[in-house]
Amino acid sequence: MNFNSTANDVISVSSLNRMVRDLLESGLPPMWIGGEISNLTLAASGHAYFSLKDAGAQIRCVMFRHKLSLLPFRLAEGMQVELKGLVTLYEARGDYQINVDTMRSAGLGRLYEAFEKLKNRLNAEGLFDAARKRPLPVHPAAIGIVTSPAAAALRDVVTTLRRRMPTIPVILYPAPVQGESAARQIASAIEQASQRQEVDVLIVCRGGGSIEDLWSFNEEIVARAVAACRIPIVSGVGHETDFTICDFVADRRAPTPTAAAELVSPNQEQLRQQLEQGKRGLERALGRLLVDKSQRLDYLARRLSHPGDTMRRQSLSLQQAQSRLQRGLDNLFARRRFSLQLANSRLQRHQPQLTQQQDQLKQLGRQLQRNIRQLLQHRQQNLQQLAVTLEAMNPEAVLSRGYAIVQKRDGQAVKSPQELLNQERVLLRLAEGVTEAVIDHPQGAQPELPF
Template identity: 85%
Template sequence: MNFNTSANDVISVSSLNRMARDLLESGLPPMWIGGEISNLTLAASGHAYFSLKDGGAQIRCVMFRHKLSLLPFRLAEGMQVELKGLVTLYEARGDFQINVDTMRSAGLGRLYEAFEKLKVKLNAEGLFEQARKRALPAHPRAIGIVTSPAAAALRDVVTTLARRMPSIPVILYPAQVQGESAARQIAAAIQQASARQEVDVLIVCRGGGSIEDLWSFNEEIVARALAACTIPTVSGVGHETDFTICDFVADRRAPTPTAAAELVSPSQEQLRLQLEQGKRGLERALSRLLTDKSQRLDYLARRLAHPGDKLRRQAQALGQAGDRLQRGLDTLFSRRRWALQLASSRMQRHQPQLAQQQQQLARLAERMQRGISQTLHRQQQLLQRHHATLEAMNPEAVLSRGYAIVQKRDGQAVKSPQELLNQERVLLRLAEGITEAIIDHPQGAQPELPF
């Protein structure tokens, strides 16, 4: 970029700021910068505006909404962070600033990078697929817990299970939940529960803490153990805002250990309520059934009569039916006889007279023959008259009597001497051919053709 200017060249402020922005963006690549957040403003648009400072300087920063929504934590005043972005200049105000692409808590960069790397790897292998998630049993016979015996989360889970359904036995598979060997112990406890098959559902839990405190649940060995477990699993690690690799691999994620206990156990109060509702519904159904059956029994009892009375009524009904049948048959036969007589009378009236019809047909054929002969004779006579007329009007017939037709060179027939010029050549059409002639008018009758 050429910035050479003469003494008389003048540029605008906008041009200057644009040149400075281009220099910053082309000269400084995106880089990681550490510092403390101050003057934080979360705008209604969803963008975040703040300053990043250290002991000796500060710089304005902006993080736009679509980038801010991807952060696993909330920005707060005074937070120590490491951010990566593009150094630029906001032209409208001439502010030197950083457009932030991503951010992490200071000192936790490597942990976040390891978390994201393992998350991408396991997701690519299909360990997070919804299709492999199993449904939790509605009424488990026993519930297993993988956590530390000294953990507060264990007390929360056991208290919740005892309140909701104290009849369900709880089996603890102890393991450290923090420290160097915690991940191996958690994985071993999950494998032990899967091998023993003592429980119908398994809770893996611990209370809240920092990312370092929860890191055992982000280890690959724990994720592999959860994926291989033959028992439906629930992850209840940390608080609602905490996410671990276990949350993605387990069949269900609970925001807290207490919520995990509520997910795996039915509520006895709710079951009692459902049972009571079912009992009342069953009592109402039985009451209605008994009432209906009692009314039906009374109705049948009223209809019950002595067999002899029933037989006499049936015999009387049978006799009445026989009388009705006989009357019906008599009426039917009478109607059929009358219809038959009527049809016979109509057939006799409409019986064809074949001899008479044949005589009439012969007379019609004779009349048609005479008509055809007369019509043909008249048409022949008419044709002869037309033929004679055509012969009389035929020009060829006139020519055969010695006449000629005078025509001009273009074939037009001449009707008057006035149409011809002196010495004009004409055609004479005779009966047996065509010849030419030259017109010779009397002296001065017609002008001569120019030569």
């Protein structure tokens, strides 16, 4: 780039700042820089503005919201940090600054490396899988808390639980939340709660702090205890921007201990409102039902008449029916009398000759007797012929002449030798009784019975 210029080569301030920005961004790669945070401002937009200084100099820095939200700790005034970013220029004010991509507490590089290493290993084992996460009980009978009795987080959790649902018992499983043996005692408290099965849900919590303060909840022994616990666990460790291994393994992660208490406890005010809404709905439904039934009762009452009125109407109807019946009977008797008179006059005109009819009746009687005798004789002859034929066909008569009937064991008569197997037992029915016989075919004529 040629910086030689003449009087006519005048550039604007914006052009100058743009040139400086391009030089900085192209000439200096992203690098790690260490120092102390000062003049920290957390804007409403979620961005962080601060200065990074050492004993002899300082530089302005900006960390935008989407980068800031990924930090495992909260920025604080005076914090010693190591950050990585791009050195650039904010053209509008001409401020030389660093756009920060990531950040870590100074000297904690090894802790972050250990955190990421354990996180990746447990994730590969499936301890973070959503499929193994258990739902939280909607109305727990008892709630357990694993934290230090002296922790401010315990007071926040208990206060929230008492405010939301004071009737739920709370059981504390005490354990220190930081220090050399804290991880082992936290894991022991979780295992103790899992074995006792006294509670329906367990809160593992502590307040915010630095990564060193929260490191007990990044230990593998705690992660294994959370994964093995038979009770659903809510992790409420640190503040909203703090993330621990315990958060990833737990069934639910709460941004704060207070939020954890709100997750596991029903809200009595909401329940009262729901109950009141249900009560009002029931009252409205019952009111509508009563109105409907009252209208129905009024309708039926209008249809229901006095028994005296009903009897009078029925008496009047009975009298009218009796009058109609009497008129009908009188008309019927009159028609019958007229018909009888008409028939009598016809009978008088067609009076039969009784003597002639009697003679004819006698002749018919005699002829009937002759026909009956002839029919009986004919039927007797037929019967005799049938008796002779039946006697001739009677198998008993055949048997009396020395013949026999061959039957199988089921009583079926045998008509052909082919129906019998060799050595098969058969019945011989004779004139004076029944005996058995064994079939002996000529060899090869019939297959033998299987034995």
